[in-house]
Amino acid sequence: MGISPSLVRSFVKGTKRLQYIYRSPGPHEPTICYIPGFQSQCMESNKCHHVYDLAVSENAGFFGWDHANGGSVLEWWSDGNELLEKYTKGPLVLVGPSMGTWIALLLAGRSPVKERIQSIVGVGGGVDFTERWLQEVPVEHREDPKYIWKRPSSYAECGYYAIPVHTLLDSRACLVMGSPLDIRVPVYLIHGQADSDVPPQNAILLKQYLEEHSIEKVYLKLIEDGDHRLSRPQDMDVISSIILCILK
Known part of the structure; x- marks a missing residue:
């Protein structure tokens, strides 16, 4: 099915125009937020369309946005927080591939919307x-x-x-590693052992660091032959299974 172009909206912030996608949740259901990675756009991402379809099948909401060009993680985190405050209500489940994992952790640990975040799913997390x-x-x-x-x-x-x-x-x-965090939600990390962009050892170190700074459980699923993108059908099945566990 995928995301219909009719769901794409624009948000103007200063000189920037950010694109976002929103589908309202059913009663008592959370909104799944897809936070793209560096130089990635929601409408061009198979994972984003897959997560959207899963949200629809579970009557959950969906929210995703594209990062502004030429900014920094500081700016992209600020944009994400403003978009979530302005356009979403109720509980949130953050799904962040690559850099999206980093921004998800910042939103859950240092942003006003943190009180509404239920869980984080990091896919090939490119933190720091x-x-x-x-x-x-x-x-x-x-x-x-x-x-x-x-x-x-x-x-x-x-x-x-x-x-x-x-x-x-x-x-x-x-920067997350070596900085104070206040993560109060479960974190699920999925990482490919054949990831040449972010070595799997980074995911192991991130899990250890989060366990020291979180009051909730941190999980790590290593996919033996998975690469950085984790976009194969079998990879997306793993992502789906974790999101479904969270929603149930």
């Missing part, structure tokens, strides 16, 4: 990746916010992402 990327920038440009770093990427049509160093520097205010 900007700090790792900063170490790949040529040393002489690491403190130059105007420098544009061309990071090689198999996901970009041109072969690289053009990343302003200010994106990496501004994201430092949002």
